[in-house]
Amino acid sequence: MEEQRAGNCGGPPWARGGPPRLRHWEARRKATGVPWLSTVALTVFVLVGTAFSARNQPDREPIDALARLLMVVGPAFLLLRNRWPVVCVFGVCATVLVYFAGGYPYGPLFFVVAVGAFAAITSGHRRAAWWAVGGLWVGHLLVAHWLYRYLPPRGDDAAPWGQELVIAAWVVAILAASELVRVRREVWARERVERAAAEKRRADEERLRIARELHDVLAHSISVINVQAGVGLALLDTNPEQARTALTTIKAASKEALGEVRQVLDTLRAPGEAPRAPAPGLDRLPELVEQAASAGLSVEVETEGERAALPPGTDLAAFRIVQEALTNVVRHSGSRTARVRIAYAPGRVVLRIDDVGPATGSDAGGSGNGLVGMRERAAALGGTIEAGPRPDGGFRVLADLPVQPKETM
Structure with missing residues (x-):
């Protein structure tokens, strides 16, 4: 009713x-x-x-x-x-x-x-x-x-036998038309399945991309916050001014992390709309160096070759690789110095991040998926990542990303 x-x-x-x-x-x-x-x-x-x-x-x-x-x-x-x-x-x-x-x-x-x-x-x-x-x-x-x-x-x-030929032609026509419709329906059904599978694959890839972005944003910022919180707690009674500086760094890092997380999540709330802020790239490397410095890490940046404008996907991947490598230095290295070398060559850009070590052996938190994420980013662009101990101690991350420079800067 x-x-x-x-x-x-x-x-x-x-x-x-x-x-x-x-x-x-x-x-x-x-x-x-x-x-x-x-x-x-x-x-x-x-x-x-x-x-x-x-x-x-x-x-x-x-x-x-x-x-x-x-x-x-x-x-x-x-x-x-x-x-x-x-x-x-x-x-x-x-x-x-x-x-x-x-x-x-x-x-x-x-x-x-x-x-x-x-x-x-x-x-x-x-x-x-x-x-x-x-x-x-x-x-x-x-x-x-x-x-x-x-x-x-x-x-x-x-x-008459001529009548039988007409009937036979009529029968064949019926069966042939039915077979044609059946084949077309099977093709349409297969295309629907393939479209559904492609949509699911694109959705999975988008979820993976968003998860990787969130991991990179949060891992770096929370590592800085973790280090500065330890400094603040250690100096709260003996050196209040330095503890205040550590808290200020925590506030700035958390504010930036919230902004980047909001930018990533905006793509979920409003698919099809342009993001409110451009995706980060190597032009924001000075900000990354400043954040690392606030965590007590001195970063030396060296550029080789003629700098070229990178496609957005390559630029974002390069920035995230450097960010993840510096985050690992903050978490796991006893050294307070890291070196970043960016080499531009025709059709490729090479990133090398060196940590002079030694490793602290302590657990600074994190999921342990940082290197996996870097390799996935490089592989998605057709590039490679090599990460491992250096011959003279410490740790090195070497990324080789293919790129077609659009213009010279």
Whole structure:
């Protein structure tokens, strides 16, 4: 009752799905899977069309009660074409063969066979449809050329072979058209699956990208906050001014981290809109050096080659790689000095971040996925990452990223 009241309230009839009787038929068809309307329409067409065609076939048996019954039973099998297409096509073909054997006039009963075969083939029962229609054609050959002596109408002659060629062409056309529709439906279904898989893959890649961005932003900023919080706690009583400086650094780092996190999450809230701030790149390297200095790390930056403008993806990856490498120095190294070397070459940019060491051996927090994230970023661009101990101690990260410089800066 609730659904009925909801469906009948508000809006004109065409906005509510049409007249109540039509909505009732449509709801019944969807609930049962039985095509009532089309089957009734086809039955009426067969009865009326056969009555008209019988006027031009005086040599055939007149339409009687049995003929009308067969013209109703044949289309009635079409009610099963959605749930049991094999039963439908064999029942239709058997009924039509009995009709022909009775010597009744030719008419639109052929369309019933076409609909049954189409339903069977498009639902995947190709072999059953071919056997049923082929059996009907062979049965018609037997009736028209060998059994006509024993079947009505009396005094009938064998059918001309040219007629059989027309019927054979008609059968092949029906089956070929049905096969074409079946193939097209399979192609469409496969394309839908591929589109859904591609959309899911893009969604997974976007989630991975966002997770990587959040990891890089939070890992660096929280590492700085962790170090400065330790300094503040150690100097809170003995050197309040330096502790105040550490707290100021914590406030600045957390503010910047919140801003970058908000920028990343804005892409989730408003997909398709441009980000409010440009993605970070190597032009923000001085800010990164300043943040590292606030954590007590001295960073020496060296640039080789003629600096070129990098594509946004490469620029972001380069910045994040340097950021992650410096974060690891802050977390795990006993050294307070790191060296960053950026070498520009035709078609590539090479980043080298050196930590003179030694490692502290302490756990400074983090997920341990920093190097994995750097390698994924480089691999996504077709580049490489090498990370490991240096021969003279310490640790080195070496990234080689392919790039097509757009213009010289």
